[in-house]
Amino acid sequence: MLFRPKSLKSFQRILGQHKVLVSEEDLLSYSYDTTAERVIPQMVVLVESTEDVQAVVDFALDEGLIITPRGAGTGMSGGSVPLKRGIVISTERMAFIYQVDPEARTMLVGSGITTVAVQNEAAKHGLFYPPDPSSYKASTIGGNVAENAGGLRCVKYGTTKHYVLGLEFVNAHAEVLRTGALDEGESPFDLTPLLVGSEGTLGVITTILLRLIEAPAARGTLRLLFPSLEEAAGASAEIMAAGVVPSVAEIMDKAVLEAVTAFTGTRLPAEAQALLLIEVDGPAEAVEAGMAQVEHICRTRRALEIQSTRNPVEAEQLWTLRRSVSPSLARLARGKLNEDVSVPRSQLPDLIAAAQRISRRYGLLIPCFGHVGDGNIHVNVMFNPDDTLERKRALQAVEEIYKETVALGGSISGEHGIGYVKRDYLRLQMSQSEIDTLRRIKQAFDPDGIFNPGKIIPD
Amino acid sequence: MLFRPKSLKSFQRILGQHKVLVSEEDLLSYSYDTTAERVIPQMVVLVESTEDVQAVVDFALDEGLIITPRGAGTGMSGGSVPLKRGIVISTERMAFIYQVDPEARTMLVGSGITTVAVQNEAAKHGLFYPPDPSSYKASTIGGNVAENAGGLRCVKYGTTKHYVLGLEFVNAHAEVLRTGALDEGESPFDLTPLLVGSEGTLGVITTILLRLIEAPAARGTLRLLFPSLEEAAGASAEIMAAGVVPSVAEIMDKAVLEAVTAFTGTRLPAEAQALLLIEVDGPAEAVEAGMAQVEHICRTRRALEIQSTRNPVEAEQLWTLRRSVSPSLARLARGKLNEDVSVPRSQLPDLIAAAQRISRRYGLLIPCFGHVGDGNIHVNVMFNPDDTLERKRALQAVEEIYKETVALGGSISGEHGIGYVKRDYLRLQMSQSEIDTLRRIKQAFDPDGIFNPGKIIPD
Numbered sequence: 006m007l008f009r010p011k012s013l014k015s016f017q018r019i020l021g022q023h024k025v026l027v028s029e030e031d032l033l034s035y036s037y038d039t040t041a042e043r044v045i046p047q048m049v050v051l052v053e054s055t056e057d058v059q060a061v062v063d064f065a066l067d068e069g070l071i072i073t074p075r076g077a078g079t080g081m082s083g084g085s086v087p088l089k090r091g092i093v094i095s096t097e098r099m100a101f102i103y104q105v106d107p108e109a110r111t112m113l114v115g116s117g118i119t120t121v122a123v124q125n126e127a128a129k130h131g132l133f134y135p136p137d138p139s140s141y142k143a144s145t146i147g148g149n150v151a152e153n154a155g156g157l158r159c160v161k162y163g164t165t166k167h168y169v170l171g172l173e174f175v176n177a178h179a180e181v182l183r184t185g186a187l188d189e190g191e192s193p194f195d196l197t198p199l200l201v202g203s204e205g206t207l208g209v210i211t212t213i214l215l216r217l218i219e220a221p222a223a224r225g226t227l228r229l230l231f232p233s234l235e236e237a238a239g240a241s242a243e244i245m246a247a248g249v250v251p252s253v254a255e256i257m258d259k260a261v262l263e264a265v266t267a268f269t270g271t272r273l274p275a276e277a278q279a280l281l282l283i284e285v286d287g288p289a290e291a292v293e294a295g296m297a298q299v300e301h302i303c304r305t306r307r308a309l310e311i312q313s314t315r316n317p318v319e320a321e322q323l324w325t326l327r328r329s330v331s332p333s334l335a336r337l338a339r340g341k342l343n344e345d346v347s348v349p350r351s352q353l354p355d356l357i358a359a360a361q362r363i364s365r366r367y368g369l370l371i372p373c374f375g376h377v378g379d380g381n382i383h384v385n386v387m388f389n390p391d392d393t394l395e396r397k398r399a400l401q402a403v404e405e406i407y408k409e410t411v412a413l414g415g416s417i418s419g420e421h422g423i424g425y426v427k428r429d430y431l432r433l434q435m436s437q438s439e440i441d442t443l444r445r446i447k448q449a450f451d452p453d454g455i456f457n458p459g460k461i462i463p464d
Numbered sequence: 465m466l467f468r469p470k471s472l473k474s475f476q477r478i479l480g481q482h483k484v485l486v487s488e489e490d491l492l493s494y495s496y497d498t499t500a501e502r503v504i505p506q507m508v509v510l511v512e513s514t515e516d517v518q519a520v521v522d523f524a525l526d527e528g529l530i531i532t533p534r535g536a537g538t539g540m541s542g543g544s545v546p547l548k549r550g551i552v553i554s555t556e557r558m559a560f561i562y563q564v565d566p567e568a569r570t571m572l573v574g575s576g577i578t579t580v581a582v583q584n585e586a587a588k589h590g591l592f593y594p595p596d597p598s599s600y601k602a603s604t605i606g607g608n609v610a611e612n613a614g615g616l617r618c619v620k621y622g623t624t625k626h627y628v629l630g631l632e633f634v635n636a637h638a639e640v641l642r643t644g645a646l647d648e649g650e651s652p653f654d655l656t657p658l659l660v661g662s663e664g665t666l667g668v669i670t671t672i673l674l675r676l677i678e679a680p681a682a683r684g685t686l687r688l689l690f691p692s693l694e695e696a697a698g699a700s701a702e703i704m705a706a707g708v709v710p711s712v713a714e715i716m717d718k719a720v721l722e723a724v725t726a727f728t729g730t731r732l733p734a735e736a737q738a739l740l741l742i743e744v745d746g747p748a749e750a751v752e753a754g755m756a757q758v759e760h761i762c763r764t765r766r767a768l769e770i771q772s773t774r775n776p777v778e779a780e781q782l783w784t785l786r787r788s789v790s791p792s793l794a795r796l797a798r799g800k801l802n803e804d805v806s807v808p809r810s811q812l813p814d815l816i817a818a819a820q821r822i823s824r825r826y827g828l829l830i831p832c833f834g835h836v837g838d839g840n841i842h843v844n845v846m847f848n849p850d851d852t853l854e855r856k857r858a859l860q861a862v863e864e865i866y867k868e869t870v871a872l873g874g875s876i877s878g879e880h881g882i883g884y885v886k887r888d889y890l891r892l893q894m895s896q897s898e899i900d901t902l903r904r905i906k907q908a909f910d911p912d913g914i915f916n917p918g919k920i921i922p923d
Contacts, residue, residue: 166654180897189873192898193882193890193920194905195625198657414648423652431652438639439651445908446653450901461652 008048008068016064024051024098035093038080039343040426041390046073046087053098055173055181055211061094062179062209065455073457074205076117076148079140081343082424084152084204088459094209096147102126103212110217111170111186116147116210123215132217135162138420139331147210153202155420160378161252161286164420166201168216174200174208177451186214199446204422205457207450221286224252225296226320227313229303230277234258237279238354240306241377244283245350247302249295253284254378255327258357260364261334261372265326268333274309281377282327284320330374337370340390342403347381348415359409360384367402369395381419407433423461431463467507467527475523483510483557494552497539498802499885500849505532505546512557514632514640514670520553521638521668524914532916533664535576535607538599540802541883543611543663547918553668555606561585562671569676570629570645575606575669579613582674591676594621597879598790606669612661614879619837620711620745623879625660627675633659633667636910645673658905663881664916666909680745683711684755685779688762689736689769693717696738697813699765700836703742704809706761708754712743713837714786717816719823720793720831724785727792733768740836741786743779789833796829799849801862806840807874818868819843826861828854840878866892882920890922 008016017025026032026049037043047070050061065072071091078085087093100122101115107130114123120134120141127134137156138144144154150172155164171185183189185197200207231237234256241254257265257280266273273280281303285295292315300311314320334341348356357373364371375382384406388399407417411433418427431440443462450456467475476484485491485508496502506529509520524531530550537544546552559581560574566589573582579593579600586593596615597603603613609631614623630644642648644656659666690696693715700713716724716739725732740762744754751774759770773779793800807815816832823830834841843865847858866876870892877886890899903921906913 176897176901178897178900180895182898182901188898189875189893192894192902193661193663193877194902195657195661196901198654202652202654204652416648418652434648435651436639438635438637439641439647441637442635442641442655442909443651443653445911446905449904449908452904 012064012068016060020050020057020060024053024057026051035075035078035095036087038078038083038085040081040083040086040424042083042086042088042425044087044090046093047090049093049095051095051098055175058094058175058209058211059179059181061092062175062177062455065092066179071455071458072209074147074151074209076145076151077119077140077143079144080148080152080424081345081421082152082418082426084422084424084457084460085148086425088425096145096211099147099211105130107132110219112215112217114146114213114215116150116213117145120144120146120149127217128220131220133220134168134215134217136165136168146213146215150201150210150213151204152422153420155376155381157253157255157376159381159420160254160376161250166198169197169201170214170216171197172200172210172214173212174210176208177453177455182208187212202422204424204460206447206460206462207456209456221252223289223292223315224284224286224317224320225292225313225315226323227281227283227296227299227311228323228326229281229283229308230273230310231279231281232276232307232309234279234357235354236306237281238357238377240303240308241281242350243302243306244299245378247298249285249298251283251295251299251378252286253282254376255282255374256280256377257326257330257374258372260370261330261374264333264337264372265329268336269325269329271326277309280326282323334372334385334387337372338387338389340388340396340399342386342388342399344384344386344403344406345381345419345421346384346406346410346415346417347379347419348410348413350377350380352413352415353377353380353382356382356409356413356415360406363402363405363409367398369399369402371402375419380415404430425459428459428461428463431461471523471527475519479509479516479519483512483516485510494534494537494554495546497537497542497544499540499542499545499883501542501545501547501884503546503549505552506549508552508554510554510557514634517553517634517668517670518638518640520551521634521636521914524551525638530914530917531668533606533610533668535604535610536578536599536602538603539607539611539883540804540880541611541877541885543881543883543916543919544607545884547884555604555670558606558670564589566591569678571674571676573605573672573674575609575672576604579603579605579608586676587679590679592679593627593674593676595624595627605672605674609660609669609672610663611881612879614835614840616712616714616835618840618879619713619835620709625657628656628660628672629675630656630673631659631669632671633669635667636912636914641667646671661881663883663919665906665919665921666915668915680711682748682751682774683743683745683776683779684751684772684774685782686740686742686755686758686770686772687782687785688740688742688767689732690738690740691735691766691768693738693816694813695765696740697836699762699767700740701809702761702765703758704837706757708744708757710742710754710758710837711745712741713835714741714833715739715836716785716789716833717831719829720789720833723792723796723831724788727795728784728788730785736768739785741782793831793844793846796831797846797848799847799855799858801845801847801858803843803845803862803865804840804878804880805843805865805869805874805876806838806878807869807872809836809839811872811874812836812839812841815841815868815872815874819865822861822864822868826857828858828861830861834878839874863889884918887918887920887922890920
């Protein structure tokens, strides 16, 4: 018996039975995200309000259970995997848009609303919510905030944290707290930036006040092929140095190009070693000028092929290869360690070269792609999960990639969070006193460790 | 004997004797800020480096002493008053400008540099550091950051927190921590916003990376007199609603006008009940357009007198009355409780009306002035400090002002911090669980309570 039958009954009665899942088949769907680990929770609660979240925390405290908050389960570092079982609080039913204020350019939402729904609602008012993680059609804003999700447009527009004005969360004492612009009595210290990126370890986020910006008037898209990775990265650096701030600047290396052309049946010039996908947005004249500059720079950098358009439908064509990256890589091997690292822009060719060396040394495919504009690269170590030795080699390769990243002045987490996946590697980039500080803050918020144990902070 | 003579000697030897003050006359200068309380510390250390600060924290831990960090001692809420004696760490000798990066628009400084020195250094590079607390010529950046200082330009440019990209501080274990853009290995949660506004209760800030912005090309100044406070506040609200964002929007009520005209010998029309001082900055054409709009709106709001200039020397003339407020009020009475509160802009006339009612009820002068643009008003309760009963009445009047402020949806701290002055009133605007959260964060950073006890968090 997992719960005392009486307390479970009364909990179900208080909350409404339809919100409480306890059957094995229901629980299975809440046991994983995109990472390898699967753990079936003891209970899932489909909360519909802040009060529901308070009731779950109360119940968990009474029963001595832990809580893992979950948005859509699209995370890349295991934030929502209930490692120690207990209760999963799913915010999927808190898909609320409470208010849009076009004057103040804000939107008040429930944490379960999807990223795409926020983007669409903003667009209705001529406004723009820029963060766009790849999973934006499924991911929730609450999950984006908890992981400080990035996306293709980070380079120009920043990550989720730049769009959170305030939030409401339920703490480990089942109390409701409001921060930032939602805190009427302005706290002397603003807790908002602590909660953003805290991956459900400090509390359960229920409501978020988002900052919106004016929608850009025009957008241009370019797809460029290069004879070498150095030329592609160099062109990208030169574009930024020339004062063009592209809204998207994506790079793919040769291994990724091979995967996506095979998957989509696209034919590219045989000499193509790297691809750049660039978008420029803003006032129409600025977009024209920016695109002309990008074309000019890429020509001097020996681009093999330049395709460009201002037409949104044609733009989708140019995006095809980029959008096919994930399914294409999935075909290469069943096991993939998607390591999301970031380095100073100038170090990017060195990092990819290091990945290629590591690839040869370990005999593993390591395709690289990502956001060249801000040096955030996804290094994918492919392996056969049924081959224990290969799995071990893959993990060693990842550790080497992390070490190279830190040696190049980078960070082992670009935009996917730490979760359990990178937890043990945090020591590579943080000192003992920094880690101790994180642990003390965690204890301050959650003295009994009921929220998402096993994430972020190394033991 | 305050210190074990051996440990004091070895401390002085390690640090250099010239940095350690222990004589009564030296200590006296570090016993106060602009608030009423004076407490003479046991020791003052004039730190010159981060290592010096670490040595002081180590010494304090050994000796069981508490530490109060201090910039220039110009604070308005007692943040730097060493309530429990112990050691004052003065950062005045850390007046360093380490680096200006005009490309990145950043400046790396020691926490003891004055605000004006930062403004001047930025100006040399065509850049602008906007925060300008009244004490900017004396106040230090470290103090501004610790108090999240505001100033006249808040309404357009925000407070100090909007200009801190990262910082270095020494924690209660004598460890050095770096946050935000100074933290190379990017912590999952950004601690910067916790330290900004923490008033020396979480650590000693040693180095700060400031964000600079482009200097505005032009600036226009207007001084406007009105027949009523309502018309002045209404004009100000209308100006903002029209889309003009003035860089300065200051209001003075009748009681302040009487004090400054008496002090400066200026003659104003007898019907003048309120004054507005407005500045508009930006590109030259935008300044022209903005000034024209301000003049138009003020005319329809029955302004008695409108003076305007684009000439910086003439602008100083228009600033005379505003700059004379503090010395003028000092003449009215020796005791002044300067209560810095903020309310939503629309509630400003109601707040000043409430102050006038409270003034009549308690038989005390309560002049009001401040930043009408963001609803941040300085309500000054004047009293005779030698008259015990009057002092008591003044404190009661302040408490009533706080209650009115909270009832109008405002905050009891506009830009001066909490310190010891407003500590007991924090409960008026924060719930028990919010205060508990602050206390737990304080304990996480400073388990033994060595940093600045008696500030911010109510017992």
